[in-house]
Amino acid sequence: MSLRDALNIPASQITDEAVYADRRRLLAAFAAMPTLALSGCSDAAPPPPPSKTIVTPAQASSGFRTTEELTRFEDATSYNNFYEFGSGKADPSQAKKTLRTKPWTVLVGGECAKPGRLSLDDLLKGFKPEERIYRLRCVEGWSMVIPWLGVPLGPVLKRFEPTSKAKYVAFVTLGDPVQMPGIRYPILDWPYREGLRIDEAMHPLAFLATGLYGKALPQQNGAPLRLLVPWKYGFKGIKSIVRIEFVEKMPETAWHASQPSEYGFFSNVNPNVDHPRWSQKTERRIAGTASKLFAERIPTKLFNGYPQVASLYAGMDLRKWF
Template identity: 75%
Template sequence: MNLRDALKIRASEVTDETVYRDRRRLLAVFASLPALSLAGCADAEPPPASRTPVTPAQARAGFSTDEALTRYEDVTTYNNFYEFGTGKQDPSRAAKTLRTSPWTVEVAGECARPGRIALEDLLRGATEEERTYRLRCVEGWSMVIPWLGVPLADVLKRFEPTANAKFVAFTTLADRDQMPGLRVRSINWPYREGLRIDEAMHPLVFLATGLYGKPLPQQNGAPLRLVVPWKYGFKSIKSIVRIEFTERMPPTAWNDLQPREYGFFSNVNPDVDHPRWSQKTERRIAGDGAGRLFPQRIQTRMFNGYADQVASLYSGMDLKRWY
């Protein structure tokens, strides 16, 4: 299928597995296009607004859900991690080459205490918690995952970000010896993501080090990944090696590749369709233990169901513009 044909796919069809494979094939097409960047919006910030901070009780209400958990076997074998291949099962097979210890993270930019720090020191003093969050992929599928980890804000505050720190940028490891997918020019490696500083400090944002009570598997972003439950899954960057406080909006991988389809904010919003498929519903991934998936289609909720906790962050913003 070529790009012209792919763009003609009806919204009712694009959520099928065959269409996700078409999306992967499109990566090669996009990679051959002229470079796209955030030029012209690097300093973009939301309009001033009075935001009511989320209360501790509101935050705690978002830390768990009574929805059925996605099976561990499905969480760990149905993944997007293009550094290890573009197929859903590729990461679980190929990511065993990822060495997760020792692991260091560089902290840089607009902060008083920058430096390179070992993972165990980065997390020292933070209390490990379990949070059960919904994960909504931009492709139209979702899971419910019990994560282990620490609040991102508790880690970031230790580095004393300055008043100039308006955004937080994250970078994934990019090692061709460990990550065979880097040999394919699909994304402008390394993978990069970012949040506005108030988003990064929100109590829902989590640095995950495990899931289902076990250490985080390589294919799920070991040893350290971000979890931002009200945004599409590609915002929850994996295998983090760099955190930078910046004054300007940082470039991010998918937005850099195709900004018309993947916005910087990328909040889950059923009223804003992806240019090539609807976002009104999603396939909740479930399995039978034998590798066969039986997705259940459900309605997508604004902010992935976390509106009570995060809607105030975007008061006064045009949520369609800031997709």
Template identity: 65%
Template sequence: MPIRIRPSEITSESVYLRRRQLMGAALAAPLLALPGCSDAHQEAVPPTPQAEALTSWADVTNYNNFYEFGTAKTDPAKHAHTLVTRPWGVTIAGEAEVTGHFELDDLIQPHQAQERIYRLRCVEGWSMVIPWLGFPLADLLKRFRPTSRARFVAFETLADPRQMPGVRQRILQWPYREGLRIDEAMHPLTLLATGLYGRELPNQNGAPLRLVVPWKYGFKSIKSIVKISFVEQMPPTSWNLSQPNEYGFYSNVNPAVRHPRWSQKTERRIAGSGSKLFAERIPTLPFNGYADEVASLYAGMDLRLWF
């Protein structure tokens, strides 16, 4: 279940970071491969190098893209308090033996949240390092027993203009949609997040349930999920529908593929005490640094064509 913490019990960021330093030796070891995933992806989950400073709680929760609450980076933190995250249900549909509408707690209660420190790379050129809480998406999806016709997994975000002021504007085609190929969805790195920094997931970060796909640009990590569908054909996705020449279906982090409006070769890391505006730019890594784990998923594909 999502973590419920009284304000008096919240660990400050400075204490949290000291705790992580003490745990450094343990975190430097790879996590064990997760059960229930295909044999082709039983590799260990890589830890984030300790040299990479975590992005502060303040920046993680106040510098966001969540257009349902506005297009400015500060809009989600200002407006997302209107989102009601309890009760919350998720519809499971499509090519699976088990489908229907499920209450959130029934979906996530069997799964124990674990910490994963992942890089998040935005297509606009900034990046963060975030300690997420969640569990592998595969552990949830396999419960619904997808059939052999399920080649992709499609996701939808809540689109309620009463709670989400941005939905009242024609910024995108609502509801927000995303999708993954099923082997991407079943990969051990793909996370369903219910929290970050040891706390329950804030509304502006996609409460109560969001996707985290660390080797793809951040807009693929869909927030506030209300529907998951197993489908045979590649599903439409919001940014690809809006601007297909800029946003492909796969959207893997690829410094060799230039965005039509800016280069993807470098990024500005928002972390530690660095300034969002003047942080030193660093090279962007293929697949956001997770190439050893995921590059085999795309063997033989032209990643300039399938961007």
């Protein structure tokens, strides 16, 4: 399957133009939906403003490739965190394929000039699919290196013309217990929610993934649309996105709401800040050998080895704003 095929959705599945253009109905839909809860890190004061440092295209693109051995496709699609389909690592891949990904729409609104409910095809219209090889690390201490398909997040968000009040971007996963049987269990406060500061969302490394290894995303990997923020822990990579909202205050996130002392809003990979229940100094790479799932432990790198993002956190205490 080509990169373009991975994003190709028939015109018959695109949201009707009248619905998209009807601003009154759109605003009414937002009014009828529950408001995203807002909170900071452990009730602390807002963090300092981000640095104005500009990342050059060359610096950014250097983060899209690596000489590290890729994780096998079989492992990347069978060892997953996606609690909507089960809490065990093998549960998501073994779950029945109940998620209906066509048609799929994403509601975008909040502090922006051009809100809309768009089909996936319309959301990504005009953006050339790219392949980027990212290292992603899970907070429990394992990591993968995967070639992802998708588009940069920032240019997609700019289409909606966020206003000066848009300080953060909030994301919401589909919350249908029929399609996602794991939601029937109160592991988290469903639906799953995540968020980024606006400058993080606009960074060239932030990515909307629609596929991996040249194929469309499988259900267990977050079909049909997920977030990738490679310098953060894997739980920031919210899957099966149905809603994006520009907000003025730091949005509450699913894991922070569940365990605020363990899962901060920023969630940057930082070997110098241990999780309360385990060390973050090393990780187990899930890499290419067929004989065993995990390779030897390797040192964890600050920002997961992406120094291009360090300027985003200049002046911040990364122990306080974890």
